[in-house]
Amino acid sequence: MDQPFTQSATDINKIGEVIEARTDQLLAQCYRLHEAPPLGSLIKTREGSIEIYGIVAGASTHALDSGRRIIARGEHEETDEAVFAANPQLARLLVTDFTAIVAGHKSDGTVRHYLPPRPARIHAFVHTCLADEARQFAASLDFIDLIAAARRDFAVDEVVAACLRRLAAVQTDPQDFLVRAGKHLTVLMSEEFQRLNSILKRLK
Amino acid sequence: MPLDFSQTIAQIDSMASRLALTRESRRHKLETAMATMTDHSRNLPALRDRIATAMASRTSTWLAAGLLEGLDLHIAPPSVPNEFTVIAADGSHIDVDRHYAAHCFLINIGLVRLSYGRHPEASLSSSPSLYFNDEDVVLMSPSGGEPPEPIQGPLLGAKRSVDECRALARAATELSGDATTVCLVDGSLILWGLTGAAYPRFVTEALIKGDLIKHFSQIQRLSARHPIGLASYISFPRNTEVVNALRLAICPFDNIDCDRNCPPKARSKPCDTVGGLLDRDIFRHLLKPGERSAFFASLSSIVINLYDPHRICFFYLNTGDEIARIEVPLWTASDKNVLSSTHAIILDQCRRGNGYPVALSEAHEQAVVSSRDREEFWRLTEESLAGKNIFLETSLKSQSKRTRWL
Numbered sequence: 001m002d003q004p005f006t007q008s009a010t011d012i013n014k015i016g017e018v019i020e021a022r023t024d025q026l027l028a029q030c031y032r033l034h035e036a037p038p039l040g041s042l043i044k045t046r047e048g049s050i051e052i053y054g055i056v057a058g059a060s061t062h063a064l065d066s067g068r069r070i071i072a073r074g075e076h077e078e079t080d081e082a083v084f085a086a087n088p089q090l091a092r093l094l095v096t097d098f099t100a101i102v103a104g105h106k107s108d109g110t111v112r113h114y115l116p117p118r119p120a121r122i123h124a125f126v127h128t129c130l131a132d133e134a135r136q137f138a139a140s141l142d143f144i145d146l147i148a149a150a151r152r153d154f155a156v157d158e159v160v161a162a163c164l165r166r167l168a169a170v171q172t173d174p175q176d177f178l179v180r181a182g183k184h185l186t187v188l189m190s191e192e193f194q195r196l197n198s199i200l201k202r203l204k
Numbered sequence: 205m206p207l208d209f210s211q212t213i214a215q216i217d218s219m220a221s222r223l224a225l226t227r228e229s230r231r232h233k234l235e236t237a238m239a240t241m242t243d244h245s246r247n248l249p250a251l252r253d254r255i256a257t258a259m260a261s262r263t264s265t266w267l268a269a270g271l272l273e274g275l276d277l278h279i280a281p282p283s284v285p286n287e288f289t290v291i292a293a294d295g296s297h298i299d300v301d302r303h304y305a306a307h308c309f310l311i312n313i314g315l316v317r318l319s320y321g322r323h324p325e326a327s328l329s330s331s332p333s334l335y336f337n338d339e340d341v342v343l344m345s346p347s348g349g350e351p352p353e354p355i356q357g358p359l360l361g362a363k364r365s366v367d368e369c370r371a372l373a374r375a376a377t378e379l380s381g382d383a384t385t386v387c388l389v390d391g392s393l394i395l396w397g398l399t400g401a402a403y404p405r406f407v408t409e410a411l412i413k414g415d416l417i418k419h420f421s422q423i424q425r426l427s428a429r430h431p432i433g434l435a436s437y438i439s440f441p442r443n444t445e446v447v448n449a450l451r452l453a454i455c456p457f458d459n460i461d462c463d464r465n466c467p468p469k470a471r472s473k474p475c476d477t478v479g480g481l482l483d484r485d486i487f488r489h490l491l492k493p494g495e496r497s498a499f500f501a502s503l504s505s506i507v508i509n510l511y512d513p514h515r516i517c518f519f520y521l522n523t524g525d526e527i528a529r530i531e532v533p534l535w536t537a538s539d540k541n542v543l544s545s546t547h548a549i550i551l552d553q554c555r556r557g558n559g560y561p562v563a564l565s566e567a568h569e570q571a572v573v574s575s576r577d578r579e580e581f582w583r584l585t586e587e588s589l590a591g592k593n594i595f596l597e598t599s600l601k602s603q604s605k606r607t608r609w610l
Contacts, residue, residue, distance in 0.1 A: 065569070071558075087556060088324035089316070089566050 013127040018045055019097065021119040024150065026054055028126040029097045034061060036098040040162025042129040042137055043100055045120045050107045052116050053129075053137055054100025055147050057159045061096040068093070100126075101150045101159065103143040113142035131170040138167045138177070141184040148188060157195060160185075161202030168203075178203050230480065237450050237478045237486050241276040244453045248275060251453050258452055258460040259503040265462040266448035266475075270501030272517065272537070275449070281494035282544040284552045287321030287383040291375045292563035293368040294390050296571045298578055300341070300356040306585055308336035309356065311364050313371045314570025316563045319383065330570040331371070345406045353407050358397040362411055365395060369419040372434070376423050382430035384545045387423055388553075390564050393436045393516050393531045399506050412510040420514045424535050433536040433546040437561055441520075441529035446483040446500060451475035483520060484527040491522035496530075496547045499537045523551060525559035 015037060020027035026045065030036050036059035037043055043054050063070055074083040084090055105116035129137065137143065147163060150156050164181045168174040182200055189196040244251045252271040258264040298310040312332040319325040335341055335355070342352040343359075355363055372387045379385060395416065398408045423434050454475045457465045466473040473479075487497050499519040507516045515534040520527050530550060537543050553561035573581075 068569075085324045086320070087562070088318055088320065088326040089328060089562065090326075092326050092328050093566075 013130070014125050015043070015128055016097075016126045018120045018122055018124045018126060021122060021124075023115050023119045024102050024146075025057075026052075026100050026102065026120050026126075027097055028100065029095060030059075033091050033094055033096050036061075036096050037128050038162075038166070040159055040164075040166045042103075042134050042163075042167070043126050044129055044133075045124045045126045047116060047118050047120050047124065050105050050116050050118075052102060052120050053104045053106070053111075053143075054126075055103045055143075055159060055163045057099045057101045057147075057150070057156070058154045059096060059098035061094055064093050064095045070094070099154065101147050101156075103146045103163075104137070111137055111139070113140060113146060115146070134167055134170045138171075141181055144181065144184055145188060148185075157199050158202070161199050164203055226480075230485070233478050233481050234485060234489060236454075237447065237481055238489060240450045240453050240478065241486070241490075244450075245274065245276045251275070251449070254460065255449055255452050255503075263459075263461040263463075264448075264452060266451050267445055267504055268448040268452050269445035269518075270503045271449065272499060272501050274498035275446075276490060277498040278491050278495045279497075279547070280492075281496075281551050282548045284548045285321075285384040285545055287319075287381075288545065288549055289317060289319045289379065289381075289383050289385045290388060290549060290553060290561070290563040291372055291379075291385065292316045292318075292388040292390075292561065292567040293371040293375070294564060294567035294571045295364040295368045296568075296573045297360055297364050298573060298581055299360055300354070301582070304582065306336075306589065307341055308334060308585075309341065309360055310334050310573075310581065311360075311367050312571050312573050313364075313367055314567040314572070315371050315375055316567040316570065317375060317379075318563050318566075321383065328566055328570055333367075343407050343410050345404070347406075350404050350406065353403060359403065359407065362395045362397045365389070365391070366411055366415045366419070369416055373419040373422040376426055376432060379426075384431040384542075384549070385433070386546050386549045387432065387434045388550070388561060388564055389436045390438075390568070391436055392438060393434075393533070394502060394504065394507060394511075396506070399504070408506070408510060412506075417511065417514060420533060424514070424533070427535065427539070427542070431539075431542050431545060433539075433542040434533055435536065435546050435550065436531045437550065437564060438529040438531065439560060440526060441482070441484055443483050443518075443529060444481070445502070445518075446486060446497075446520075447478055447481045449500075450478050450486075454478065483529070487520040487522065487527045491520065491527065493522050493524040494551055496521045499532070499543070501534070502531075519547075521547065521550060523554040523559060525554065528554075 014031070015035065016028045016030040018026050019029045028043075028045075037056050039056055039058070041056045043056060045052050045054070073087060074080060077083050077086065102115060104111060104113040106112065144160060144164070147160050148156065150159075164178065168177045168181070171177040182203065185196055185199060189199075248271060255268045255271060259268060259270070293313055293315050295311055295313045297312065300307060300309050310332055312330055314330045315328075317327045342354050344352045353359065368389050372389065376385065376387050395408075395412060398411065420434065423432065426432050452460060452475070454477060455465075456474050491497060497520040499517045502516045502518060516531055517534050517537040518529055518531045521530055530546070532543070532546060536546060550561060553563055556562045557565050
């Protein structure tokens with residue numbers, strides 16, 4: 001049985017909560033405005049004893065109340081930070097959220113690069129993953145299949161490339177990781193040459 | 205059926221022609237008003253006494269402003285404190301629905317605290333309260349000699365205003381630090397809905413003397429510790445107390461006695477030379493953007509009789525977009541620093557809020573109960589009661605409104 005995530009308020013890796021959940025995708029709201037995890041980064045959440053891994057596929061900042069239109073306020077301010085200092089309510093009325101493609105899960109201590117049996121729960125905490133965990137997650141490259149197969153309502157190829165770049169950066173031999181990832185993509189996209197080429201170009 | 209515009213348009217045209225005619229006459233009235241203001245500012249004590257006497261003897265038809273600071277002053281905007289806090293409360297309610305058998309109402313109070321300066325900070329919240337106990341939905345006469353007064357309609361509006369002030373007082377008490385603070389509500393500090401013979405005296409006493417004054421005093425006590433003011437903001441005010449003071453200035457009779465000197469049947473009165481003007485017409489002319497007027501006292505009987513020790517004063521403020529009326533208790537008005545900060549901070553709030561104090565507008569956003577929320581509220585009520593096997597009757601009229609059949 002895995003240990004649950006630390007759920008104390010001081011957990012620096014705790015960045016938000018799931019607010020919409022599907023088996024293959026989740027939407028999480030960040031606790032801090034403008035502080036979404038970077039595109040392609042690895043995050044995790046939990047459903048019961050199962051840890052669910054996701055790759056950040058896009059983020060947005062918008063009005064908490066969708067009926068309220070945001071207006072420009074900084075014409076006479078020198079910095080955009082000054083706009084927030086002059087209008088402290090904004091930090092409470094705007095919200096940043098991000099979408100993550102579910103890229104696998106961990107049950108019984110084993111990372112599995114296929115979809116979890118159930119989606120994450122609403123309000124489940126979302127954590128960023130540290131380097132050790134990212135290396136463990138990327139020991140096998142099968143997670144690429146799940147991301148590449150995600151629905152095309154966001155820039156999936158950009159997400160694949162960003163994810164591989166970020167995972168390469170935590171490897172002891174980043175170049176070797178990228179070569180292996182490139183080979184994996186070549187097999188996966190053997191009939192989509194243009195798409196393959198476009199991703200490979202973004203790995204540099 | 206849609207409105208028949210072919211009939212309405214002709215009526216709109218005649219209304220526009222009528223307004224064009226009255227514009228010229230208003231210009232004359234405004235000139236008279238401004239000249240009267242200038243003349244009487246030179247001998248303010250005489251006019252002050254004349255107004256005070258007329259109001260005390262109740263011989264004037266017109267409710268005139270008490271002159272405390274001056275008449276035609278226009279005071280430039282002071283600088284905003286480096287560190288300050290604004291607390292604003294606003295409410296909204298779901299009234300008792302007489303077509304519905306569950307006798308209850310809901311008051312939702314939005315509360316906002318905005319701090320500016322080195323550590324800008326905001327807190328926004330709303331707290332709904334459902335009133336349903338027998339003793340909560342009526343006001344009882346203390347002697348038991350009069351029938352209980354159900355809290356609904358305008359009385360619920362007044363109760364909501366009291367609850368807004370309660371929320372302000374509570375939030376002000378919880379403040380830490382000693383930054384200059386303005387506590388702000390929308391509308392009047394005077395519960396005009398309770399005036400006249402509309403309600404028995406025990407109702408006004410319970411709401412004003414029993415509750416409202418207690419909350420005002422709670423905020424006033426804090427003012428001993430750090431600079432804190434209480435104010436209400438009235439957008440597009442329709443008051444005429446300053447114009448009425450000018451009527452009394454113009455009145456040629458030594459002893460003001462409207463009924464005797466100018467019987468109601470008289471075709472025109474000398475003071476009609478400024479009649480029809482609103483205070484905001486005068487102050488639009490007098491105040492440059494950012495300036496405030498002198499502060500005046502409300503001499504209305506509700507304030508005199510029930511608001512003690514909080515005499516309500518008011519001043520007008522040119523926010524740059526409109527002439528707003530700001531009401532403050534005398535303890536806020538008579539503390540020069542607090543009055544000056546209140547002036548500066550409310551003006552600053554209007555600038556930050558595109559013409560209306562941003563803290564009030566956010567408090568309103570927190571409080572607002574949409575028509576969808578109302579429907580959901582009644583649906584949940586029905587569902588919850590049905591869960592306990594309580595089935596309530598609704599009127600057929602109410603059902604017909606919900607289902608617009610063809």
